[in-house]
Amino acid sequence: MRIYAAYDDGLRIVDPATGAVETRLSGQRVECLSVARREAGADDPGRPRVLAGTFDAGLFRSVDGGERFARAAEATLGPEGSGPDAVTAVATSPHDPAVVWIGTEPSRTYRSADGGETADPVGGLTDLTSASEWSFPPRPDTHHVRWIEPCPADPERWLVGIEAGALAVTADGGATWTDRPAGARRDTHAMATHPDAPARVYAAAGDGFAESDDRGDSWRVPEAGLDHGYAWGLAVDPDDPDTALVSAAAGATAAHRRGESYLYRYRRGEEGGAAGSERGPGAFERLDDRGFPTGAGTYRAVLAAGRAAGEIWALSNRGLFVTRDAGDSFEQVPVDLPDRAARALAVG
Template sequence: MATRMMLLVGTKKGAFILEGDAARRDWSLRGPFCETWPINQVIADPKTGTIWAAGGNEWFGPAVWRSTDGGASWTHSSAGLAYAAGETPIKSAWSLALGPTGTLWAGVEPAGLFRSDDGGDNWTHVTALTEHPSRADWQPGGGGMILHGILPHPTDPDRLWVAISVAGVFATEDGGASWAPRNRGTRQDYAPEGERYPEHGQCVHALAMGAGNPDRLYQQNHCGMYRSDDGGRGWTSIEAGLPSSFGFPAVAHPRDPDTLFLLPLNGDQAGRFMPDAAAAVWRTRDAGASWQALRQGLPQASAYFGVLRQAMAADTLEPAGVYFGTSGGALFASADEGEAWSCIAEHLPTILSVEALVRDG
C-alpha cells in the first residue's frame, strides 16, 4: 500500500493538516479545524489514525478534541478536565501523549497532569503530581505555569516523565502514584550564586527520548542543553559547539539514539530569534559530543522568527523527515534528515506544534 504522510499542526487559530506522499515534496493543506480555538499540541495514534488536539484558553476553557476520520470531523471533551472546586481553574490543555497500553495523558495550565483510559472522553486528575511537596515552589515561565512535555516509556506503562515550567523534570515509576524530581546536573542561572543546581525549580523547555533506549533522554533547558543516560537521574551538559545555550524544541531521530535535532535561539534576553538572524537546524550524530549546522534552503538573512517548544517533529521514514514551524506561520520540511530544506506552507497563524504521522493507505 502507498505511504501517506500527514503533518498535524497546532496554531493560535486552530489545527491544520498537511498531506503528502512518501516523496515528501508536494503537500496539500486543510483547516483550520477545532473551531479555530488555540491548539497547543496535536498528536495521533499511528496504529488507528485517531487524532487528538489539546487546546483552549481562559475564555473557552480546556478541552481535548478528537477526530477518527483524518480530520474530516471533530468532537471534543473536557469531562473531568478540571481541578477541585476552589482551586485555580484550568486555562488550557497544553500537551498530549499516548502511552504503550492506550492511556492518553494531558498536561494543563496551571501545571497538572490528567489521564484518560477511554480515548479522551473522560479525564482523571493525577493528584500525586500536583500534591508533590515542591508544588508551592513552582513558578510560571514566560508562557505560564504549564506542564508542556510528557514522555511515556515505550513499553512500561508505569514509567513516565513530565516537563514543567518553571519546576523541572519529574518522573514516576508506579503509574503516577508517586513522583520524583529528575533535575540533578541542570543549571538555574537566574538563582543566587551557590544555589544554581537545585533539586527542582529549573525551567525545562523540551524533553526527547533516544530511540530504542528509554533511559537516554535529551533536555533543552532555559539554561543549557543536556543529556541523561540514566532516565534523568543525572544530566550532563552537551551545549559545547552550539551557538546558544537557549532554545525550545529538541527532536530525537526515530531509529538512532545518538542523533538529535535542535533549534537554538539567540538567547532569552536578546530577542529569542535565530542566532545572527540566519536560520539553522543543528544536528548531533554522537549524542551531543559535536554539532553541525544545517542551513541549505533556510533563510540566511532577516530570519527574526522563533520556534516554540512543540513546533518541531521527525517522521519515521528512511531517511527521516524533519519539520519545524515558526512564530511567523511558516512551515519548513526536510526529507533527508536536515541536509536540505524547503518551505511547504506560509502565512499560517503562529505555529505552536508540529507532529508527523506516517500511515499506509
Template sequence: MLTGEGTKWAIGARREGWSPMCLAIDPRDAARVLCGTFGAGLWISEDGGRDWRQIELAHDKVTALAFDPSEPSTAWAGTELSAVYRSGDGGRTWEEMAALQRLASKPDWFYPPRPEVHYVRCITPHPNEPGRAFVAIEQGGLMSTRDYGETWQDRVPGGPFDIHTLLIHPDAPDRLCAVTGDGFVRAGYGYWESPDAGATWSWPTAGMAHHYLWGLAVDPADPDAMVMSGANCPTALHSPMVGESFIYRRTGNGWVPCGDGLADPRGTIEPLLASSSGEPGTFYALTNKGIFRSVDQGASWQGLEVPWEPQFAVSGPRAIAIAG
C-alpha cells in the same frame, strides 16, 4: 490547523475562539487526534482532524498532550496551572493524577513572564515501559512516575529546571535528551542529556552558538541523529520584530548549524521540530515562515507547498504532530 502528507499540505479545520497549544496523534490509530487549547479546553477528532468534539476536563488551559507509545490506550494531558490527567480509553475520558500536587518542590514552581502561574510544558511517556512518564514543569524541573501517575518522583538536585522539549528514543530507553531555557542563564547549559533516566546529567553542546533552546527531534532509526532549534535569548526566539532563530543538527563532532533550504534565521521565531517512525532520516520544521522537510537527517531542507496566510508570519507556531 494545517494538515498534509509528504510535500503537500493544506489548511484544514478552523475553529473560532481556539488558541491551540498542543497536539497528539494516537500511534495505533492516526485518525484519532487530541488538541489542547489555551482557554477552550481539550478536543478530540476521530477522523484525522476534520471534525472535533470537546472533552470534559476541569482545566480549560491544556498545555501538553501525549499518547503512551507502548500502550496507546493510555494518554496524558498537562495543564496550566500545573496538573496532569491520564486517560485509559484513548483520550475520551480523563482522571487527574492528584499526587503531583503533593510534591515538595511545588511551592517553587513559577513561569517568569507570569510568576503567579506555572504549567506543564511537556509530557514524555517512556517508549518501552507502560505507565512510566516524565513531566516538565515551566518552570519547576522534571518530575516522573512509574505507576501511571499514582505516585511521583520529584526533581533531582542539579537537574534541568526549564525544559522546553524532552525526548527518549526506544533504542536508547535510559537516555533522556532535553532542550531547555537554562542556557539563557548559564551559557553551555541549553542542551541536557542523561544516561540514566534523569539521575545524572551532562551538557554535550560542542558547536552550539545559541543556548536558549526550544525544539528537538530525533531520527526514529538512529538515536544519535537529532536536530534542535534555539536562539540567543527569549526575545530573539519569540518576537517576530527582532527574532532570529536557528536550527542545528547533531553530527559525530558535535552540533552544526543547518542552513541549506531553510528560511533566513532573521525574523524566524519558535521553530518546532518533529519526526515520524515511518520516515527514517526525515525531519520536519515548522516556523512562522513555513513548513520545511529534510530527508537527510537535517543536512538539507525543502520548503513544503503550504498556503501560508499573512497572519502566520507574525505569530509563532504552537504545535506539530506527525503520524506514523
C-alpha cells in the same frame, strides 16, 4: 500522511502531497498535539486519533484524522464546577494508545485510559518540594505543564516538564515522583525518546539542552558547538537515536519576540573505551545554509519526526520544511500557512 500544526487561532491540517491546508478548531488557541496512528482494518481506514489541547476550551479529540473534533474529558480537566483548565501538554503511551496523559495550567496532570475521552487526576505533582518556586514569567502568578514524555522502556514511567521550575519523573504511574533529578533542566520546553534507545531521553529547555541515559534519573548537559542556550523545538531522527535536531536562540526575547533563531544538529559522541560502554557527550553543528531559514527574522521552530530514515519536519514563521537526510538539506513545502510562530507540530 498529514501534518498537524497548532497555532494561536486554530489547527492547520496539511496534506504535503497536494499542498491543501484545512483549518480546524478555528479561533481556539491550540497549545499542544498528540497524534496516535492506528492500523487500518476491514471497517476502519486507520485514520489517526488526534488530541489537541487548547488554552481556553480544554481538550479536543478527533478519531478520524482531524475531520471532526469534539470536546473531551470536559468534566474532569479542572476543579469540579469551574470548567476545564488550559490544556498545555498531551502525550500518548507508546505501549498502549488508549493511555493518554494530559497536563494543564495551573500545573496538574491527568491520566486517560480510553484515548482521551475521559480522564482522572494524577496526584502528587504540586506536593513536590520545588513547587513553591514554580513560575511562568509572563504570568508570574501561575505555571503549567509544558511537556509530557512517556518512557519507551516502561509503561509506568513518565517525565513531566514544568514551565518554569522543574522536571519531575514518576516510575509508578504518578503514585510517587522524583523532583528535579540530578542535572535536569528547570525550564523544559520539549523532550524526545526513541524506541531503539529506550533508556535515553533528550530535553530542550530554556536553560539549555540535556540528555539522560537512565530514563530521566540523571542528566548531563552537552554544550560543544551550541552557541545559543535557549532551546525550544526537538526531534530525533526516526532511524538513528544518536541524531537529533534542536531549534535554539540566545534567549526568550530572540526566540519569541525579536525573531532570531537557529537550528542545530546534535550527534552523540563516540563509544567509550571499554567494550559495551555507552557513548559520551556529543556535539552540535549549526545548520546554516541548508535550505531552512535561520537568523534574523526567524522565530523559534517547532519540530516533529517523520516516518522514514532522516525525515524531520520543521515549521517556523518562514514556512514548513522537511529534511530527508537528518539536516544535511531541507526543502520547503509549498503550502499557505500563517507567517508567525506555531505552537506545536505533529505528523500523522
